[in-house]
Amino acid sequence: MTIVKSRPFREKQGKILLEGRRLIADALKAGAVPKVFFFSRLEYIKELPIDKLKGVSLIKVKFEDIKDWSDLVTPQGIMGIFAKPDHVKMTYPETQLRHLLPLLLICDNLRDPGNLGTILRSAAGAGCSKVLLTKGCVDAWEPKVLRAAMGAHFQVPIVSNLDWETLPSYLPTDTRVYVADNCGLYAQAQMSNKASDHGWVCERRLSKLHKYEEEEEEEDDREPGASKAWLPELEVQRYDSDWTEAPAAVVIGGETHGVSLESLQLAESTGGKRLLIPVVPGVDSLNSAMAASILLFEGKRQLRVRAEHSSRDGRCH
Numbered sequence: 001m002t003i004v005k006s007r008p009f010r011e012k013q014g015k016i017l018l019e020g021r022r023l024i025a026d027a028l029k030a031g032a033v034p035k036v037f038f039f040s041r042l043e044y045i046k047e048l049p050i051d052k053l054k055g056v057s058l059i060k061v062k063f064e065d066i067k068d069w070s071d072l073v074t075p076q077g078i079m080g081i082f083a084k085p086d087h088v089k090m091t092y093p094e095t096q097l098r099h100l101l102p103l104l105l106i107c108d109n110l111r112d113p114g115n116l117g118t119i120l121r122s123a124a125g126a127g128c129s130k131v132l133l134t135k136g137c138v139d140a141w142e143p144k145v146l147r148a149a150m151g152a153h154f155q156v157p158i159v160s161n162l163d164w165e166t167l168p169s170y171l172p173t174d175t176r177v178y179v180a181d182n183c184g185l186y187a188q189a190q191m192s193n194k195a196s197d198h199g200w201v202c203e204r205r206l207s208k209l210h211k212y213e214e215e216e217e218e219e220d221d222r223e224p225g226a227s228k229a230w231l232p233e234l235e236v237q238r239y240d241s242d243w244t245e246a247p248a249a250v251v252i253g254g255e256t257h258g259v260s261l262e263s264l265q266l267a268e269s270t271g272g273k274r275l276l277i278p279v280v281p282g283v284d285s286l287n288s289a290m291a292a293s294i295l296l297f298e299g300k301r302q303l304r305v306r307a308e309h310s311s312r313d314g315r316c317h
Helices: 007-013 021-030 042-046 063-069 094-098 113-126 143-149 207-219 261-269 288-316
Strands: 015-019 034-039 057-060 078-083 103-108 130-134 158-162 176-180 236-238 248-253 274-276
Touching: 007 015, 015 021, 015 143, 021 034, 021 078, 034 042, 034 063, 063 078, 103 113, 103 288, 113 130, 113 143, 113 288, 176 261, 176 288, 248 261, 248 288
Parallel strands: 034 057, 103 130, 103 248, 130 158, 176 248, 176 274, 236 274
Antiparallel strands: 015 078, 034 078
16 A cells, blocks of 8 residues: 555556545546455445446455554545556546636646645636646645645646747647746746735745756856856736736745746737736745635636626627
C-alpha cells in the first residue's frame, strides 16, 4: 500500500489508488479501468456495477487493515487500484458537458496538494473545459489532491506534466491567456500610481523571475532602471472588467514561486493581460485556490451576462 501511494509507482506503473464508495463509483461511471479492489464487507462490492468487475481482483481484508492504509478520517471500507485515467478516453457527466464554458485553467508550478484539489473542484464547479498542469505541479492523482477535489477528477478533463513548448497545442484556436499574478511586483509601473491602493503588493514571491533577472544582469551591465526590460510587457486590468470576449485561459501560479516567465511570455504572445484582484493594502496576496476560484467564477459571470445580452439583442431584432 505504501508503494501504491507513491508518485514513482503511479508514474512507472501507470496506476492510481482511489478510496471511498462515491469516488470509486464516479471513476467507474467515467470509464476508469479498475485492477484490484480491497474491501472489508461484500456489500460494498455488490454496490458496484457488475459489468465493470470482469477481470478485476477482489480481495477481502479486515477493516483494521483498510484503516491502517486509509488517508480518510472515517475510512469507508473499500479501496481500488485503477489504471491511470486518460482524459481522452473518459466519459464526463452529461450535465457537466452541457455547462462547459470557453474557459480553461493552467496551473503553473502548483505544489500544494490541498490547493490543487480545491482548484480542480472550483474548475469543475465553474464549468471549465479543461485543466492543464505544467511540469513541476504536484501530482493530480496524489491522495491528498483526490481528497480535496471531491470527485472533480471525473468531472473535468485534466492534462498533466506539460512543458511550455507543447502546452499551446492544448488551447483552442484564438485563446487569450491571462495571468493571475497575485503578486504584481512589476504592475505599479503599468497601472495608475494608485496601484498600491489596489493592494497589488507582495514582496516575497516571483523569486523565480528574480533569478532570471539576476542572470540577465550578470550577463551584461545594464543602464540603471533597464533591468526589467526582459520581462514581457503585460497590461494589467482588474479581474472584474471584461476579459472573456475570446476563449480565455487563466494561469494560476504556485504559492512559493508565483507565475513563471514562460506563462508571461505565452500571455503576451496571445494578447492576454495580467488580472488583478484588489485586496486591502497590507494584506498578503490571496492563496492560489482562492484566486483561481474568484477568477473562474468571474469568467463564468461575464459569459452568462454576454449570453443574456446577445439573446436579448436577438429578440429585439
